[in-house]
Amino acid sequence: MVTAKEAAAAAMDASKYVRYTPEQVEALERLYYECPKPSSLRRQQLVRDCLVLAGVDPKQIKVWFQNRRCREKQRKESSRLQALNRKLTAMNKLLMEENDRLQKQVTQLVYENGYYRQQTQSAGLVTTDTSCESVVTSGHQNVAAAAPQAQPRDAGPAGLMSIAEETLTEFLSKATGTAVEWVQMSGMKPGPDSIGIIAISHGCAGVAARACGLVGMEPAKVAEVLKDRPLWLRDCRSMELYAPTTLAPARDFWLLRYTSILDDGSLVVCERSLSTKQGGPSMPLVQPFIRGEMLPSGFLIRPSDGGGSVIHIVDHMDLEPWSVPEVVRPLYESSAMVAQKMSMAALRYLRQVAHEDTHSVITGWGRQPAALRALSQKLTRGFNEALNGLADDGWSVIESDGVDDVCISVNSSLSKVINCNATFNNGLPVVSSSVLCAKASMLLQDVSPPALLRFMREQRSQWADSNLDAFFASAMKPNFCNLPMSRLGGFSGQVILPLAHTFDPEEFLEVIKLGNASNYQDALLHRDLFLLQMYNGVDENMVGTCSELIFAPIDASFSDDSPLLPSGFRIIPIDAPLDTSSPKCTLDLASTLEVGTPRSRINGSGPGNAGSAGSKAVMTIVFQFAFESHLQDSVAAMARQYMRSIITSVQRIALALSSSRLVPHGSSISHTPASPEATTLARWICQSYRFHFGAELIKSADGSGCEAVLKTLWHHASAILCCSLKALPVFTFANQSGLDMLETTLVALQDITLEKVFDDQGRKNLCAELPGIMEQGFTCIPGGLCVSGLGRPVSYEKALAWKVLDDDSGAHCICFMFVNWSFV
Secondary structure (H helix, E strand, O other): OOOHHHHHHHHHHHOOOOOOOHHHHHHHHHHHHHOOOOOHHHHHHHHHHOHHHOOOOHHHHHHHHHHHHHHHHHHHHHHHHHHHHHHHHHHHHHHHHHHHHHHHHHHHHHHHHHHHHHHHHHHHHHHHOOOHHHHHHHHHHHHHHOOOOOOOOOOOHHHHHHHHHHHHHHHHHHHOOOOOOEEEOOOOOOOOOOOOEEEEEOOOOOEEEEEEEEEOOOHHHHHHHHHOHHHHOOOEEOOEEOOOOOOOOOEEOOEEEEEEEOOOOOEEEEEEEOOHHHOOOOOOOOOOOEEOEEOOEEEEEEEOOOOOEEEEEEEEEEOOHHHOOHHHHHHHOOHHHHHHHHHHHHHHHHHHHHHHHHOOOOOOOOOOHHHHHHHHHHHHHHHHHHHHOOHHHOEEEOOOOOOOOOEEEEEOOHHHHHHHHHOOOOOOOOOOOEEEEEEEEEEEEOOOHHHHHHHHHHOHHHOOOHHHHHHHHHOOOOOHHHOOHHHHOOOOOOEEEEEEEOOOOOEEEEEEEEOOOOOHHHHHHHOOEEEEEEEEOOOOOOOOOOEEEEEEEEOOOOOOOOOOOOEEEEEEEOOOOOOOOOHHHHOOHHHHHHHOOOOOOOOOOOHHHOOOOOOEEEEEEEEEEEEOHHHHHHHHHHHHHHHHHHHHHHHHHHHHHHHHHOOOOOOOOOOOOOOHHHHHHHHHHHHHHHHHHOOOOOOOOOOOOHHHHHHHHHOOOOEEEEEOOOOOOEEEEEOHHHHHHHOOOOOOHHHOEHHHHEOHHHHHHHHHHHHHHHHHOEEEEEEEEEEOOOOOEEEEEEEEEEEEEOOOOOEEEEEEEEEOOEEO
């Protein structure tokens, strides 16, 4: 019999340091790469199967794997900190350069201020002298100061090289000098996690933006990407910029591009418009474009000491605002719009590509991020192409019906017809011979663009006609005439299936399933309609941004390279941005519109719920329909009627949202009654929290009754989620913060299981705490990481979990509350 003393000695021997032979280390490393955390049985099997480990105690092998995981974690953390240090060092250098530039600009402004003050005083003295000599002298000075006209230059290489050298000098003076007075863009503070240093011009001709940032790519590759402007600028087609609305034509440019390497090794790509202003060759105007002017702009790319590149981007243009209606003229006079659509878009794209080059990323849809970018770009480009309706793309405008609110154009070009049919035919004969586009623009006032599009995304039935959706989508399928009309009208609901974010943090793709089938096979059988949808509800506090909801019909056989026929909505603010709008506005609006009660909603706390009186935005609506050419007149009439019904619905929704935003803070408002199930669950959640923790979850709600409790719980700052008591728990309820954290909707919430939310460590902590929750009734889970429905990591300070009891003290569900969460 082994004594306690002998057992202690044996344990002490087992815990002693063991020196492994190279062969033993090699065998352990092989297993580590296969399974970093082997079970006890796996370790014992390793000892039995591997002869070189035959004499090693399994407990020692367990210790080795623990140490190996610890070393791996330390190595990753060390690499992360070294990369962060290199990034901070490069950012610090960039900020020091920016500080030097600003000091030079201050010195220049002080000098100019003193000069102009002296000139003002001198002018005062001159005006007091009324003699003829002083008047003649003043006139002579003005003539002498007039700028000389540019002399015509040689149109050959020598003349172009002269213009290119001047362009390079002017560009560098803007990128690193004081040729333009740059003002930091609102909300764009530099930092290690920021996109870069973003500035817009003040007081210069045209509109200009400047961006400086760090990218983990070599300068040559950066230049290669930036030169291909249509790759990262979706509004660009060759040397042309698509018009964002139907109210103005597109812009084209006649450019000279010059690439050079400076003495310090920096790579420069600069460009400017060629015109008679510089004495260079010109190009005749092309209809229907308005010729824009690009002033010296470009990219300065230099290697960073810590690896990667430091980039300076300057975009300086004159978009000829005189040529557009006054209502949209601010769009063409906004440097912030140039910064958002061009300078920042270039930096975002570069950073995303650099991240993909160093990380193996697979989205929740099983697609590579590059494939998702291609899909979103295809949606946007198809939308822009239909919106602009350029003749060289095959579009032609058909005669109006006497009312100019909706413009109809048709495209019967072979490439367009083949593309739209290729989405569905799968080798079967082509069905549709033409594509019709109906488009219109409307003015919105006192409404949040993201809130409006968010509602339209989540409540499609409030504005869309399911019969027409199904009919036109089926028109691209073979034998669509055999599709029962009763089935066409059967799409009463929608299911939103999130896919993933694209390179824009506010943009993501999703699939909308309209119909009753639960899988793709049933969908094929029942001819359900799917929509590939891109939603971009950007922060409305960011100047120069637009919100988009673009979608295209697809079927269950859709692949990444399938052509698309996009339709949708785009909203662009045309004056000062509205205050931040909370997503809460869509909670009760659907029921408000359905039952016809007064336009109101559950009002959240904070400044985001009050609209800015007088704020304006332009909404552009584009819908494309495939059809057979002999049906053109009837399809055009149907499209006009459909577009006008959509415009009416949008006006109704916007009015409801606008009136809800104008409710003063702290005022007593009425709201539509919530469902009895939701109010009861809210009461159970708060009562159970009080029972388990001895404290109140929410402050005393305004008003009395369960509806006030639900309202307060819905607006709680922490993410509150309830999951079912099943073998595979799924979420059954979430407040607004919970929906934001999971990046989902109430409709799609039940498709998310509990285990998908937590990472490996979180699942381990949850498994350890779950028995305590069921026995004790509550627990506190330490801070960590979880994952949103779109795959984005979310950090939280801590999570509280408690058992929700019904009125009979029976367990109804488990409630989780994530405190101080944020996206990583």
